[in-house]
Amino acid sequence: METAQAPTVAIDINGGKKIIRVKPGTSLLAGCARNGLFLPSACGGNARCGYCKVKVVGGATPPLAAELPLLSESEIAAGMRLACQTKPVGDLAIAVPDELFSVKRFSGKIARKTLVTYDILGLSIELTNPKTIEFTAGQYIQAKSMSYLGRDAVLRDFSIASPPSDSSGVDLLIRRTKNGIFTRWAFDVLKEGDAISFSGPYGAFRASESAAPMLMVCGSTGLAPIWSILQDLVRKKCNRTIRCFFGALSQKDLFMVEELHKLETGLADFKFIPALSSEPESGGWTGERGLITEVVRRNVPDCSRFEAYLCGSPGMINACIAVLTQCGLPDARIFYDKFA
Amino acid sequence: MTNSPESNKQPVQAVADERDLRKILGPSRFSAAGFLGADPRRPEDIMSDDAAMLAGLGVDKERLVDTLRKAYDAAEQALGAPVTVSAGCVAVHCGARGKIPSPFANEGTFAKGETVFTLAASGASFSLTPLSLHLIDKHGFFQGKGSPYRVEPDVAARMMGLIK
Numbered sequence: 001m002e003t004a005q006a007p008t009v010a011i012d013i014n015g016g017k018k019i020i021r022v023k024p025g026t027s028l029l030a031g032c033a034r035n036g037l038f039l040p041s042a043c044g045g046n047a048r049c050g051y052c053k054v055k056v057v058g059g060a061t062p063p064l065a066a067e068l069p070l071l072s073e074s075e076i077a078a079g080m081r082l083a084c085q086t087k088p089v090g091d092l093a094i095a096v097p098d099e100l101f102s103v104k105r106f107s108g109k110i111a112r113k114t115l116v117t118y119d120i121l122g123l124s125i126e127l128t129n130p131k132t133i134e135f136t137a138g139q140y141i142q143a144k145s146m147s148y149l150g151r152d153a154v155l156r157d158f159s160i161a162s163p164p165s166d167s168s169g170v171d172l173l174i175r176r177t178k179n180g181i182f183t184r185w186a187f188d189v190l191k192e193g194d195a196i197s198f199s200g201p202y203g204a205f206r207a208s209e210s211a212a213p214m215l216m217v218c219g220s221t222g223l224a225p226i227w228s229i230l231q232d233l234v235r236k237k238c239n240r241t242i243r244c245f246f247g248a249l250s251q252k253d254l255f256m257v258e259e260l261h262k263l264e265t266g267l268a269d270f271k272f273i274p275a276l277s278s279e280p281e282s283g284g285w286t287g288e289r290g291l292i293t294e295v296v297r298r299n300v301p302d303c304s305r306f307e308a309y310l311c312g313s314p315g316m317i318n319a320c321i322a323v324l325t326q327c328g329l330p331d332a333r334i335f336y337d338k339f340a
Numbered sequence: 341m342t343n344s345p346e347s348n349k350q351p352v353q354a355v356a357d358e359r360d361l362r363k364i365l366g367p368s369r370f371s372a373a374g375f376l377g378a379d380p381r382r383p384e385d386i387m388s389d390d391a392a393m394l395a396g397l398g399v400d401k402e403r404l405v406d407t408l409r410k411a412y413d414a415a416e417q418a419l420g421a422p423v424t425v426s427a428g429c430v431a432v433h434c435g436a437r438g439k440i441p442s443p444f445a446n447e448g449t450f451a452k453g454e455t456v457f458t459l460a461a462s463g464a465s466f467s468l469t470p471l472s473l474h475l476i477d478k479h480g481f482f483q484g485k486g487s488p489y490r491v492e493p494d495v496a497a498r499m500m501g502l503i504k
Contacts, residue, residue, distance in 0.1 A: 178454075
């Protein structure tokens with residue numbers, strides 16, 4: 001007896017690197033996930049978060065009205081679509097960043113939970129399934145909270161603070177936000193030994209292979225990917241000149257200062273420069289003072305030979321880019337992980 | 341106008357729309373507290389009451405939005421350090437990772453992070469986010485009383501120096 005096979009359409013990903021077949025009308029987001037390709041998403045496929053953008057290079061239909069507010073004109077012109085709203089009824093070809101092929105879903109447990117400052121939490125996740133992770137220093141994961149107090153489980157992005165050489169887990173730095181669903185769960189509900197799941201690694205923020213001197217600027221939990229990169233550079237016996245600026249309001253906002261100063265002996269030419277913008281004169285602080293942008297300008301008035309690595313809030317990144325450009329650094333050598 | 345039961349009835353569609361509006365403005369996976377707080381008023385009434393208050397004060401909504409936006413930007417550029425944005429009013433910005441979508445469909449996403457404005461003399465304060473600014477700008481929605489990001493129109497206008 002013959003069985004009728006359900007019709008499928010072919011999705012060609014990155015020029016034949018992977019070809020999957022899905023039922024017509026299935027969203028790209030769901031179809032890709034069922035075939036082991038996990039595109040980032042925070043809203044579960046409701047055209048709300050805009051994280052699941054893919055480039056449709058063949059077989060595209062115009063974007064839906066629901067997609068338009070989440071796509072810029074240049075993105076639309078370039079063929080970008082939201083994977084959650086793209087439901088092919090014919091064969092389709094898409095392009096995604098190559099690193100998404102190595103994204104997996106992970107289960108783990110909280111091995112250590114520590115308060116790093118009054119509003120920053122350090123979480124160490126020990127992997128249980130699979131038991132190891134491969135990533136590049138500078139990348140991030142998307143962690144899932146559990147439902148609590150009637151709130152839905154949510155997905156949020158966090159940079160990995162641990163180095164790739166420690167493949168048995170990941171360390172995260174999480175800053176408490178007043179009304180944050182995930183952060184309140186992490187601070188107030190999550191305990192050592194609890195299960196946690198995440199997907200990753202995501203992102204293209206990483207150290208280049210060049211020999212150019214590096215200028216790192218970060219604030220608050222923006223230190224996480226920088227710390228991962230620095231530990232990786234130590235392991236690789238990097239001999240590049242590195243100047244690392246860490247901006248904070250006051251001494252109570254500083255953390256990992258001792259570990260970072262230690263790298264001044266662990267790396268060939270490394271200097272760590274913490275700077276405080278609102279520390280009282282009476283606080284005994286003898287280090288740099290002022291906005292981090294002013295401190296960078298004062299210490300490195302000519303940035304033209306450097307590569308810059310920035311991680312922090314959009315305001316900090318934008319201000320840094322403006323200053324670095326004024327100090328002679330071309331855009332092409334400014335790399336950043338903007339918290340947006 | 342009579343006061344008969346008939347005159348108090350709302351059309352079925354209006355009731356459904358109000359329920360939908362309360363649902364989309366309530367707590368969600370993006371906003372733990374939602375946008376209505378403990379305010380028992382209909383969202384439309386919150387908007388019209390606030391519009392009436394602004395009109396009574398002689399303050400143009402667009403001018404208030406423009407002033408708030410400039411003050412927000414000034415605080416963001418100060419990278420967390422306090423900045424005086426009007427006489428006696430200090431603003432402090434706190435950045436946060438990620439974006440939050442508007443509760444209304446097809447309006448895009450907005451950077452997280454907030455600026456807290458405080459009047460030194462009285463201690464009065466309110467928090468402003470890019471999304472709450474958008475809701476005021478596009479919908480005249482200052483959020484319900486008790487919402488963490490409710491902006492009292494008269495307080496904001498006074499703190500921005502638009503009224504005495």
